[in-house]
Amino acid sequence: MSLPVLNTFAGNPLDRAGDRRNDPDWLAGQEANPEAVALVLWQGRPLVEDHADGPRLAWLGLEHARAVVPDRELFLGLWKDAPVFAVEVESSLDPAAGPLAGLGAFMEMREAAALLAGPDAAMAGTAKSLFDWRARHGFCAACGVESETASGGWKRICPACRTEHFPRVDPVTIMLPVYRGGAEPLCLLGRQASWPEGRMSALAGFLEPGESIEEACAREVEEEAGLTVAAVRYHSSQPWPFPGQLMIGLICEVDSDQAAPDQTELEAVAWLTRDEARAVLAGTHPAIKPPARIAIARTLLQAWVDGVDA
Numbered sequence: 001m002s003l004p005v006l007n008t009f010a011g012n013p014l015d016r017a018g019d020r021r022n023d024p025d026w027l028a029g030q031e032a033n034p035e036a037v038a039l040v041l042w043q044g045r046p047l048v049e050d051h052a053d054g055p056r057l058a059w060l061g062l063e064h065a066r067a068v069v070p071d072r073e074l075f076l077g078l079w080k081d082a083p084v085f086a087v088e089v090e091s092s093l094d095p096a097a098g099p100l101a102g103l104g105a106f107m108e109m110r111e112a113a114a115l116l117a118g119p120d121a122a123m124a125g126t127a128k129s130l131f132d133w134r135a136r137h138g139f140c141a142a143c144g145v146e147s148e149t150a151s152g153g154w155k156r157i158c159p160a161c162r163t164e165h166f167p168r169v170d171p172v173t174i175m176l177p178v179y180r181g182g183a184e185p186l187c188l189l190g191r192q193a194s195w196p197e198g199r200m201s202a203l204a205g206f207l208e209p210g211e212s213i214e215e216a217c218a219r220e221v222e223e224e225a226g227l228t229v230a231a232v233r234y235h236s237s238q239p240w241p242f243p244g245q246l247m248i249g250l251i252c253e254v255d256s257d258q259a260a261p262d263q264t265e266l267e268a269v270a271w272l273t274r275d276e277a278r279a280v281l282a283g284t285h286p287a288i289k290p291p292a293r294i295a296i297a298r299t300l301l302q303a304w305v306d307g308v309d310a
């Protein structure tokens with residue numbers, strides 16, 4: 001089955017080999033494969049090299065990567081028959097000015113994702129999420145003993161109580177409210193005070209325990225903008241490695257255009273016609289700057305401009 005890849009950080013081309021990476025002997029064979037390669041992260045930033053076709057991930061042979069970064073690797077999957085790993089450098093000094101000199105430069109993940117081809121961004125994002133999880137979950141939540149890595153980095157096991165721990169993925173609803181009760185359809189954007197001047201985006205919030213996606217959407221829209229959701233339509237989703245979220249993209253219909261920002265999460269909101277939203281996306285709106293190109297919020301706004309309605 002072929003699935004459309006709409007959003008940055010989706011579309012990882014690797015076979016994750018989830019049914020085989022639990023076998024230590026099989027994994028050892030992949031580590032010993034002379035064709036094994038590794039991407040490199042430092043402070044959550046991927047190593048990127050210039051190429052005639054544009055920036056791309058810099059790849060090292062696994063043996064080379066291990067010489068630079070011993071015991072800080074994870075298995076990402078298979079590219080055809082070649083094992084693909086990631087390594088993380090913990091040094092406070094830029095390795096591109098030291099042992100990895102001449103191989104590329106480390107770029108902040110958001111900046112890199114805007115430049116890399118989709119598959120490269122997806123692999124780098126997966127590695128970042130896994131390394132972030134490992135950094136935050138080094139001890140067993142059941143008994144407090146330091147846990148040990150397993151399954152190539154996709155699991156941690158407590159040596160004391162044998163509890164198994166798996167990577168966290170935190171679901172977030174991100175939605176574009178739409179009102180269709182006026183002369184023409186309108187969509188709503190919101191603004192957080194910490195964002196760059198003029199930047200506005202879709203509304204968003206984490207799912208809470210016991211909530212459905214639709215319920216979380218309705219709660220967040222009511223809390224942030226004082227609006228009642230009447231209908232919810234799923235659009236697409238996006239892995240978001242900051243540190244390990246899944247953005248669930250929605251377009252929701254609301255029953256009023258009387259929006260009021262809560263002044264806690266949102267300092268301002270704005271209703272836009274399709275022409276005004278089109279101007280925002282084109283960068284020609286006099287006051288509003290669009291969501292970042294790598295963000296699903298921009299995908300949702302573009303979909304609505306193109307006629308996808310709730």
